Amino acid sequence: MALYQKTATELLGLLSSGQVTSEELTRAYAERIANIDKQVGAYLRVDVDGALEQARVIDARRKRGEKLGLLAGLPVAVKDLLTARGDLATCASRMLENYRATYDSTVVAKLRAADAVLLGRTNMDEFAMGGSTENSAFQKTRNPWDLERTPGGSSGGAAACVAADEACLSIGTDTGGSIRQPAALCGVTGLKPTYGSVSRYGLIAFASSLDQAGPLARTAEDAALLLEAIAGHDPQDATSINAPVPQYSQTVREPLKGLTLGLVREHFAAGLESETEAAVREAIKVYESLGARVKEVSFPHAKYGVAVYYIIAPCEASSNLARYDGIHYGRRTDEAKVAAELDAERKELLAAGKKREAETLDTSLVRLYRKSRAEGFGPEVKRRIMLGTYALSSGYYDAYYLKALKVRRLIRQDYDAAFQQGIDLIAGPCTAGPAFKLGEKVDDPLAMYLVDLYTVSANLAGVGGISIPCGFSKTGLPIGLQLQAPPLEEDKLLRAAHMFQTATDWHTRRPALA
Numbered sequence: 001m002a003l004y005q006k007t008a009t010e011l012l013g014l015l016s017s018g019q020v021t022s023e024e025l026t027r028a029y030a031e032r033i034a035n036i037d038k039q040v041g042a043y044l045r046v047d048v049d050g051a052l053e054q055a056r057v058i059d060a061r062r063k064r065g066e067k068l069g070l071l072a073g074l075p076v077a078v079k080d081l082l083t084a085r086g087d088l089a090t091c092a093s094r095m096l097e098n099y100r101a102t103y104d105s106t107v108v109a110k111l112r113a114a115d116a117v118l119l120g121r122t123n124m125d126e127f128a129m130g131g132s133t134e135n136s137a138f139q140k141t142r143n144p145w146d147l148e149r150t151p152g153g154s155s156g157g158a159a160a161c162v163a164a165d166e167a168c169l170s171i172g173t174d175t176g177g178s179i180r181q182p183a184a185l186c187g188v189t190g191l192k193p194t195y196g197s198v199s200r201y202g203l204i205a206f207a208s209s210l211d212q213a214g215p216l217a218r219t220a221e222d223a224a225l226l227l228e229a230i231a232g233h234d235p236q237d238a239t240s241i242n243a244p245v246p247q248y249s250q251t252v253r254e255p256l257k258g259l260t261l262g263l264v265r266e267h268f269a270a271g272l273e274s275e276t277e278a279a280v281r282e283a284i285k286v287y288e289s290l291g292a293r294v295k296e297v298s299f300p301h302a303k304y305g306v307a308v309y310y311i312i313a314p315c316e317a318s319s320n321l322a323r324y325d326g327i328h329y330g331r332r333t334d335e336a337k338v339a340a341e342l343d344a345e346r347k348e349l350l351a352a353g354k355k356r357e358a359e360t361l362d363t364s365l366v367r368l369y370r371k372s373r374a375e376g377f378g379p380e381v382k383r384r385i386m387l388g389t390y391a392l393s394s395g396y397y398d399a400y401y402l403k404a405l406k407v408r409r410l411i412r413q414d415y416d417a418a419f420q421q422g423i424d425l426i427a428g429p430c431t432a433g434p435a436f437k438l439g440e441k442v443d444d445p446l447a448m449y450l451v452d453l454y455t456v457s458a459n460l461a462g463v464g465g466i467s468i469p470c471g472f473s474k475t476g477l478p479i480g481l482q483l484q485a486p487p488l489e490e491d492k493l494l495r496a497a498h499m500f501q502t503a504t505d506w507h508t509r510r511p512a513l514a
């Protein structure tokens, strides 16, 4: 087995026993990326020199016998919306194409503190809006299992790079499913933590009450390692939870006894493809064979999840993205051109004797805002801004935004009720079917939104969720099982996922990339 195919946990063993250096490992990934990423397109940028430099420093410190961090010497890929000092953070948007961060996000700072090697930055849907990574302004990412299909999104690059052995660990973000859904479609393990358990400081905001960063990896063991490194209270994020970080990497191997899984009746209804349903039901049987009990529950408000999400997320986006006006933040259009156009229009009106019209033309500042935003944002981002601005406008605020907030509470109560009935984890599908074709849903926003059917409610409720590989379609595409836990019980999610991975080998399968 090549170095780059090993799990992070295995690699840590090789690194600490001196069988391999971080420099060798980093080179192995750099070569793998050079060989394969032209096909996959997972990375927006790979910093080979910078990564090798970091690796050499860690190797030297190890040689001196210094105490090293949790991820010492392991290369990690980061989604391109977490700031890293001195590096670009584009959000895969023209708007931030040239934005170079002046500070580290807390996630990146924690990766550095854990002595990880920052390998490169992964592709995503623009501002994390989308479910296929096709909304990236820069490039397509392809699903390593079938290059004609999407890797899912918005953390498509993050999932694809792990699936294609171009990184063993990567960081994604999940606002409505963007870690779990691409993990499911690419056949890797992806965990969205409880809201507030990973700091959002330096995470370029899409929808602030929903956004969470989290790990993508090959195994639950590896995800536990990465989560332990990035989680924790951060005074720089007012929504950060002040609780100690459990030692996930230690507890992950402890089996769960007396586990009760809840199957949500509404998740096994119309819309779920039969192959996916069969794989998920088979996975539940594996849990039963490991001693778990299964109970059916009802989430009466599940059917409102997508509608509520697509009010709340765009509302928050319209507010968060207002800062990109070309003056305060973001791409600025050609100012001289704006001034010249205004001048020409004014002259034309005056020549036609339309003095009043000439005097009331939009100022060059307003034009600059408008043009900068028109040029900087792609169509999906514009759609979200319009949806959100509409739903927040004074005549509609109560009918849409406020109502959505109320239903959001009801969705959270569905979870609370299930967990109060003695259910430890909710188990079910992560997506309705396997990876779809590139281009298939791109012109049909509603179809793309419906992809989030099973994932948005965890974000709305603030609870954690994980997707783990649980089978394949007849055409060889991965299928994901989703587990969801009560707030701050990531420990249980990871242990349950690990338990499954000791009994099955779906997570060890690899796409045949030449």
Ligand code: GLN
Pocket (backbone or CB within 6 Å): 128, 129, 130, 131, 153, 154, 173, 174, 175, 176, 177, 178, 179, 206, 313, 452
């Ligand atoms: N697909 C969802 C959306 O487009 C979720 C995206 C995400 O989690 N960032 O909003």
